[in-house]
Amino acid sequence: MSVDTPELENIEVALFVQALQRRYGYDFSQYAPASLKRRIQQLSEQMECKTISGLTERMLHDPPLLPRVLDGLTVPASEMFRDPAMFRSLREQVLPLLASYPQINIWQAGCAHGQEVYSLAILLEEAGLYERTQIFATDLSERALQLAEEGIYPARDAQQWSRNYQAAGGNHSLADYYSARYNLLKIDQRLRRHVTFAQHNLVADGVFCEAHLILCRNVLIYFSNPLQDRVLSVFRDSLVRNGFLCLGMRESLDYASAAASFAPFDECLRIYRLAGQPERAFA
Structure with a gap:
């Protein structure tokens, strides 16, 4: 890139x-400015x-480039059972409370490449709740959704994910849930059946579904x-009464005007x- 002054950039x-908003309808105007500029x-x-002007010109005149642009701006990245302590808390504290519902809806907002979606499916499978659960996994990027x-x-x-799984209280071996071939691993299709x-x-966009649990981790920071x-x-507005919200470890409800609508369940783990709610897992 040529050297431009900060003001010009x-x-x-x-x-x-x-240009992105007017040409394609994607509005990034309220993203954190420093992070957006860096991306x-x-x-x-x-x-x-x-x-950057050259990038704008390419984007305007080459529509097939849009998925790559959106991937670059949203940076979809995750891993299975990321922050294992949070998944252990879901397993031990949250799922037993959700088990009282005849049907459980979970919304994974900003699902990236799906690693946390399949982590949830494994938790539910091991808790005996997956057959009456529907997971709605959403993302802005069509490319991320395809992957x-x-x-x-x-x-x-695989090794890091296996360590995460065990730290999250896994009951089996993570290898039970995927097949490996040609330096790739493929998640067992049975984990897809309710996603x-x-x-x-x-x-x-507005409310996507009525949910008992919403996970949106490491999205709000941007x-x-x-x-x-x-x-x-x-x-x-999407959560049922007493529903749960999970954020990323670097996110919180501090200083958010919507904070009054939520109570900490496990604030250290951003749940x-x-x-x-009448019952609480933590004092």
Whole structure:
């Protein structure tokens, strides 16, 4: 990239965001500015554009490039049983409470490439709850959703994921849930049987489903405070009474206007409950 002044780059970023919204309908104007600028700069470098303006021109005139642009801006990344203590808390504290429902709906918002979706499916399978559960896995990126549906991942990740699974209280071997071949591992299709993958834009779209549990982990950190409030309001309106919300370990409800709608269930692990619940797992 050519060396531009920060002021000029900020103008280019603003024009890029405006062009993306007007051409394709994706609004990134309320994403955290510093993070968004860094991603746009990285995307320009990856696509060998000398300037952000050059990236804007390519994006406008080459629609097939859009999935790559969205992937670069949303940076879908995850791993199975990421933050094992949180998954252990789901296993030991949350699922026993959800077990009282005849049908359980779970919304995984910002599902990236699906690793946490399949982690949830394994938890539910081992808890004997999967047959009466529906998982709705959504993401802005169609490319990410396609990869999530395929459920094929590099085998090099298997050892770390197995450690995560055991730390999360796994009852078996993680290898029971995938097959390995040609340096790849493929998630067993039986874990797909109650998962629905769908495109959903947290920035612009409203309530997606009525949910007993919502997971949206490491997404809000990239949003501005007003956008965080909007998304949290969508989650509040989506949850049944006493429903649960799980955020990423670097996220919290501190300073969010929607915080009054939730009560900490396990605040250290960023698990919250819609306010007004009669029973609590933690004092």
